[in-house]
Structure formats: C-alpha cells, structure tokens
Amino acid sequence: MKRPSSHPWMALIPLGHVDPKHLEAVARTLVHTFRMETRQMSPWPLPPEGFDSARTQYNSRRILTLLEDKAPSGPVKVLAVTAMRLFSPIFSHVFGEAQLGGRCAVISCHPLLPPEGLHRERRRLVVDRLTKEAVHEMGHCFGLHHCLDPLCAMRLCLTLEEIDTRRPSFCPACAQLLQESLAKHLSSPD
Amino acid sequence: MAANARILVVDDDELVRLSLSNWLKEENYVVDTAADASSAIQAFQDQSWDIVLLDLRIPDGDGIEVLRQIKKIAPQTVVIIMTGFASIESSVSAMKEGAYDYVVKPLDVEQLTRMLRTVVQQRRSLSGEPKIPERFPDRFTLENLIGKSATMQRIFEMIRRVAETNATVLITGETGTGKELVARAIHARSLRRHNPFVPVSCAALPESLLESELFGYEKGAFTGANKMKKGRFELADGGTLFLDEVGEINRRTQVKLLRVLQERELTRLGGTERIDVDVRVISATNRNLPKAVEMGLFRSDLYYRLNVVTLHVPPLRERKEDIPLLAAHFMRKYSLECNKIFDRISPQAMERLIRYDWPGNIRELENVIERAVVIHSGPAIQPGHLPFQMEAAISAEDLSQHEESEPTSLKEVEKRHILKMLDRFDWNVSKTARALEIDRTTLHKKMKRYGFRKTKTLS
Ligand SMILES: Nc1ncnc2c1ncn2[C@@H]1O[C@H](COP(=O)(O)OP(=O)(O)OP(=O)(O)O)[C@@H](O)[C@H]1O
Ligand SMILES: [Zn+2]
Ligand SMILES: [Zn+2]
Numbered sequence: 001m002k003r004p005s006s007h008p009w010m011a012l013i014p015l016g017h018v019d020p021k022h023l024e025a026v027a028r029t030l031v032h033t034f035r036m037e038t039r040q041m042s043p044w045p046l047p048p049e050g051f052d053s054a055r056t057q058y059n060s061r062r063i064l065t066l067l068e069d070k071a072p073s074g075p076v077k078v079l080a081v082t083a084m085r086l087f088s089p090i091f092s093h094v095f096g097e098a099q100l101g102g103r104c105a106v107i108s109c110h111p112l113l114p115p116e117g118l119h120r121e122r123r124r125l126v127v128d129r130l131t132k133e134a135v136h137e138m139g140h141c142f143g144l145h146h147c148l149d150p151l152c153a154m155r156l157c158l159t160l161e162e163i164d165t166r167r168p169s170f171c172p173a174c175a176q177l178l179q180e181s182l183a184k185h186l187s188s189p190d
Numbered sequence: 191m192a193a194n195a196r197i198l199v200v201d202d203d204e205l206v207r208l209s210l211s212n213w214l215k216e217e218n219y220v221v222d223t224a225a226d227a228s229s230a231i232q233a234f235q236d237q238s239w240d241i242v243l244l245d246l247r248i249p250d251g252d253g254i255e256v257l258r259q260i261k262k263i264a265p266q267t268v269v270i271i272m273t274g275f276a277s278i279e280s281s282v283s284a285m286k287e288g289a290y291d292y293v294v295k296p297l298d299v300e301q302l303t304r305m306l307r308t309v310v311q312q313r314r315s316l317s318g319e320p321k322i323p324e325r326f327p328d329r330f331t332l333e334n335l336i337g338k339s340a341t342m343q344r345i346f347e348m349i350r351r352v353a354e355t356n357a358t359v360l361i362t363g364e365t366g367t368g369k370e371l372v373a374r375a376i377h378a379r380s381l382r383r384h385n386p387f388v389p390v391s392c393a394a395l396p397e398s399l400l401e402s403e404l405f406g407y408e409k410g411a412f413t414g415a416n417k418m419k420k421g422r423f424e425l426a427d428g429g430t431l432f433l434d435e436v437g438e439i440n441r442r443t444q445v446k447l448l449r450v451l452q453e454r455e456l457t458r459l460g461g462t463e464r465i466d467v468d469v470r471v472i473s474a475t476n477r478n479l480p481k482a483v484e485m486g487l488f489r490s491d492l493y494y495r496l497n498v499v500t501l502h503v504p505p506l507r508e509r510k511e512d513i514p515l516l517a518a519h520f521m522r523k524y525s526l527e528c529n530k531i532f533d534r535i536s537p538q539a540m541e542r543l544i545r546y547d548w549p550g551n552i553r554e555l556e557n558v559i560e561r562a563v564v565i566h567s568g569p570a571i572q573p574g575h576l577p578f579q580m581e582a583a584i585s586a587e588d589l590s591q592h593e594e595s596e597p598t599s600l601k602e603v604e605k606r607h608i609l610k611m612l613d614r615f616d617w618n619v620s621k622t623a624r625a626l627e628i629d630r631t632t633l634h635k636k637m638k639r640y641g642f643r644k645t646k647t648l649s
Binding site: 061100145146 | 203205206208209210212213215216217218295296297298299300303561565566567574575
C-alpha cells in the first residue's frame with residue numbers, strides 16, 4: 001500500500017516476542033484514540049545494547065535512543081512494546097517511558113501483570129492496562145504533560161490500582177490539547 | 191516564584207540526565223541539566239534555580255564542594271542529594287552542609303513527586319508573596335468578599351452597619367452571587383463572631399430531614415432515633431444560623447420556624463421540653479419571595495420576620511468591574527492549592543471573561559478559573575483554557591463558525607442545553623433542575639435517557 005508521504009501514521013514495534021493479542025489491542029486503541037493509522041511492524045530482536053547484565057533487565061532510556069536512531073523514518077510516532085522487564089536509569093520502577101514531545105516511546109507488559117499470574121479473566125486486565133499505558137506514553141509524545149484529573153489518561157500513575165481507575169481516554173482539556181497537537185502533525189507533511 | 195518551578199539536574203550519567211529531565215518536564219517543571227561540577231556552577235551564573243537534584247559523585251570535583259558553592263551563590267536554592275545505597279553516609283554529611291534532603295537511587299517516583307511538590311509549596315509560602323486578599327486595596331475586600339464595583343462597596347457598607355445589630359437579614363440574589371459569603375461576613379463582624387456560624391441548606395434536604403436537622407430530636411422520636419440529637423438551632427446558640435434557600439421550606443416547617451423566631455425557644459421532635467435559644471437568623475434566597483408570598487406558597491408573617499433587613503446581591507453581569515479582581519483572586523487561590531504557577535491572565539482571556547454574561551455568577555467564574563488552573567500549566571491563563579460554551583455564548587460570529595453543528599431537532603436542543611447547564615452547575619442536579627425550572631426527578635429521567643453521567647471529576 002503506497003500512500004502519500006504526508007499521510008501521517010504511527011508504527012507499533014514489538015521488541016522480542018509479544019503476545020499478538022496485546023499488540024492488536026494496542027493498535028486498535030491507538031487508531032481509535034489518535035485517529036491515525038497505526039501499522040504493526042515486524043518484531044525487532046531484543047536489542048543487546050539495551051540490556052543491562054548487572055540488572056538483567058532492559059534500560060528503557062537506552063531503548064528510546066535506539067529507537068530514535070534506527071526506527072524507520074516514515075511514521076510520525078513510534079511505540080515499542082516488549083514483554084521484557086524494563087528499568088529506568090533513574091527510577092526504581094517504570095511502566096513505560098516516552099520522549100516528551102518526541103517521536104518514540106516504549107512500554108512493557110511485564111509490570112502490568114497481576115502478581116497472581118495469568119488467569120483467563122486477568123488477561124483482560126493486562127490488555128486494559130497495556131492500552132492505557134500506550135495512550136499515556138503516546139500522549140507524552142504528542143506533547144501532553146501530566147494531568148491532575150484522576151480519570152484522565154495523562155494522570156501520573158504510580159501503582160496498578162491508579163492505572164486501573166484511570167481511563168484510556170483524555171479529559172476534555174487534554175483532549176483539546178491533543179487535537180491541537182494532532183492538527184500540527186497533520187499540517188506539516190514530513 | 192513567578193514561573194514554573196525550575197530544577198537543575200546534576201549527574202554525570204547521560205541517560206539519567208535524559209530520563210530525569212524528561213520526566214520532570216512531564217511533571218510541568220522547567221529543567222536543565224549539568225554533567226559536572228563546573229557546568230553546574232556555570233548554570234548559576236545567569237539563571238536562578240529553585241531546586242537542584244545533585245549527585246554527589248561527579249567527575250571533576252567534590253559533590254560536597256559543589257553544594258557549598260551553590261549554597262553560597264544562591265542560599266535560597268533547595269538542594270536535594272541523589273545517592274546510591276553505598277553512599278548514604280556522604281548524603282548525611284551533605285545535609286549538614288545545607289542540603290534539604292536526599293533520595294536514594296534508583297529513585298522512588300512517589301517519594302520524589304511528593305518531595306518536590308512540598309518544596310515548591312514551601313517556597314511559595316516563604317517567598318513573601320502577600321496573601322491573596324491582601325493584594326487588593328483594603329477597601330476592595332471585606333472578610334472574604336471581594337468587590338470594587340459601586341454596588342459591592344454599598345453592600346460592604348451595609349454589612350458593616352447591620353453586623354452590629356441583632357436584626358434578621360434576608361439576602362437575595364441569583365445563585366452563585368455570594369449570598370453565603372455575605373452572611374458569613376455579617377457574622378464575622380458581629381459580636382457573635384466567637385460563637386458558631388451554622389449553615390443549613392434548606393433545599394438540599396428532604397422535608398422530613400430538614401425538620402430534624404433544624405430542631406433536633408429526642409431519643410425514640412422515630413424509628414432510627416436511638417439517641418438524642420441537637421438541631422442546628424441549638425448548635426447555633428449564641429451565634430448565627432444561616433438558612434440558605436429559605437424559599438424552599440414547606441408550609442409546616444415554615445410554621446415551626448416562625449414560632450422559634452417569635453418565642454426564642456424550641457422543642458425537639460418527639461420532645462416536650464422547651465429549650466431557650468439565642469440565635470440570629472440570616473437567610474438567603476434566589477427566589478422571588480414576595481411573589482411566593484403573593485401566591486400563597488410562603489407565609490407572609492414569616493417573610494416579614496426574616497426580612498427585617500434586605501440585602502440584595504446583584505448578579506455578576508451587572509458589576510463586571512469586579513471580574514478582573516475576582517478572576518485574579520481565584521487564579522491565585524487555585525494556583526497555590528494545585529501547586530501551579532499561574533500569575534496572570536492574558537488580555538484576550540480577560541476580555542472573554544468580561545464579555546461573558548455569567549448566568550452561574552461568581553461560582554461559575556470560580557469553576558472556570560479552577561478548571562483552567564487545574565488542567566493547564568501556566569503561567570498565564572489563555573483564551574484556550576476557557577470552556578468552549580463560554581466562547582459560543584458570547585458572540586454571534588463565534589456561533590456562526592459552528593453552524594454546521596447546529597442542532598436541528600428540538601430534542602437535540604434540549605439535550606445540549608441540559609448538558610450545558612449540568613456543566614455550569616458542576617453536575618449538581620438540584621441546582622441544574624432549578625435553573626431549568628423542572629423538578630429533580632424529571633431531570634434525572636432526562637439524564638438517564640440521554641445517557642448523561644458525570645465524567646469530569648477534578649480532584
Ligand atoms: N464577592 C466575592 N468575593 C470572593 N468570592 C466570592 C464572592 N462572591 C462569591 N464568591 C465565591 O463564589 C462561590 C459562590 O458563593 P456563595 O456560595 O456565597 O453563593 P450563593 O449566592 O450563596 O449561592 P447559592 O444561592 O447557589 O447558594 C463561593 O465559592 C464564594 O466563595
Ligand atoms: Zn507520564
Ligand atoms: Zn487530562
């Protein structure tokens with residue numbers, strides 16, 4: 001499918017093996033929320049540069065720099081999803097990390113798993129949380145800051161319970177800011 | 191602090207600088223980074239910083255030395271030490287050198303968030319900014335009331351005069367004009383000020399509850415009354431009872447109220463004992479009470495009792511000179527409360543505030559400003575921070591831009607209007623119903639039919 005280069009789209013890149021159901025849910029949510037085509041790219045191997053052998057985890061910030069360097073130039077935004085555990089170079093735990101107003105973000109399914117493991121009905125919960133995280137981090141990529149509205153997707157969440165109360169959608173104000181940001185992306189073809 | 195709090199991150203690890211500064215920006219701070227001692231000091235040459243997050247182990251120098259220098263150049267700056275588990279000890283000695291606190295790497299987001307917010311809050315209260323009402327000339331404020339318009343100045347004068355007496359006062363005015371605030375001001379200036387001010391919202395309670403609220407009940411007065419309860423009249427003894435929306439009281443309660451006012455004593459529900467009460471009653475209404483009297487809905491004898499002195503608070507649209515003052519006041523109030531740095535209102539936004547006709551009066555203005563401050567980051571309130579319906583309500587050309595979305599069916603008009611009113615009255619069903627001149631049940635039904643549920647919950 002050839003498209004004019006000005007038609008903006010987002011790329012969803014799995015890092016290593018990621019449950020296809022998770023990817024699909026994230027893609028669907030992104031299309032729905034940002035009204036922008038979202039293409040699932042073929043998976044990247046887990047980047048050895050991002051691996052910290054001392055912590056046996058992946059460094060989220062390093063993954064972001066890697067994405068910045070190596071992601072295809074077509075999409076306006078790039079979201080990487082991994083099932084591996086991420087760690088932040090500075091924070092004790094993270095659900096994901098984004099470049100504020102930038103192009104790339106990464107989220108992990110790992111911290112979103114309920115401690116009891118993956119019972120069938122819990123799978124929905126993981127998908128729920130994952131899609132909310134995707135929206136939140138992409139919100140940052142579109143320049144949105146944290147919001148005090150406890151239901152807004154841009155609320156800063158520190159716990160799973162907070163993620164669970166937060167909605168996957170934006171409060172009216174954040175929605176408006178997003179609209180303005182999207183309009184900018186639509187008007188500048190690149 | 192005049193703008194977003196400014197934070198300098200000093201750390202030699204590039205990824206830490208990137209991650210931390212990015213995250214701090216997401217939290218609405220202004221951030222810069224320094225990789226070593228000399229650039230950290232350099233950063234103080236031409237700029238000032240509210241907070242420094244400093245890793246003590248920096249390449250070209252001794253972290254403690256950097257701390258000392260910062261404290262010398264900018265003693266007001268708060269320095270928070272970032273440290274690994276291994277070197278907590280050195281952080282402790284850093285605190286002796288004037289560091290505010292330390293955080294252990296990897297940082298706990300919650301702890302850091304809380305610490306930063308506390309520091310910002312403290313600095314703001316320390317920075318000697320005068321308290322909000324004091325920013326205005328004295329004659330523009332009375333207790334918590336603000337107003338420079340001639341009508342408000344006249345009301346201030348009346349409050350001062352009537353406060354010294356024991357007269358019952360009836361305050362009239364549309365919803366949200368500040369009637370309760372006027373009542374509180376009267377109380378605060380009266381000899382009763384050291385005794386309680388007890389408000390009762392007569393509209394908020396079902397009739398049966400209103401009576402037991404006002405007059406109290408004895409044990410066993412009805413099922414569920416397992417112990418004696420004093421009513422608000424008794425609680426207000428020696429002080430002031432504020433009957434808000436007094437026009438909503440039913441006939442029976444009106445009679446009881448009248449008797450208490452005449453006899454200065456009451457009997458609790460289910461009781462026989464007569465209890466003396468010394469209460470000054472101030473009441474308020476947004477209804478046309480003389481009309482209600484005329485229609486036989488409100489007892490005239492009670493009306494004359496309540497209405498020894500009348501104070502009419504005009505709607506905001508009739509005293510637009512007060513809007514800038516009030517808007518600035520609410521901006522500061524919520525900015526402080528939410529840890530934001532709003533300190534001005536853009537001329538375009540102010541123009542819009544002034545042009546709008548504020549059917550919900552000052553409460554609506556307060557809500558609009560609160561919403562702008564809570565949601566956006568400042569430092570200025572911009573026209574885009576104000577709700578859309580305000581824009582739509584003020585000018586025909588603005589309206590015509592939305593022509594394509596103009597509703598065609600009557601139902602759609604109703605739907606939108608209800609939504610608008612709900613929003614205006616903060617999803618308070620009673621108030622909205624009253625404004626729409628329908629009863630609560632009807633409104634509930636309509637809300638259900640249109641699938642309206644309160645969605646915005648701003649904490
Ligand atoms: N002159 C004023 N200066 C500062 N704040 C005001 C002023 N008037 C009203 N307010 C604020 O506006 C809000 C509404 O005021 P208040 O509750 O006194 O109105 P009201 O007329 O009693 O409303 P209602 O009839 O709906 O009960 C309050 O938060 C109050 O603090
Ligand atoms: Zn975030
Ligand atoms: Zn929001």
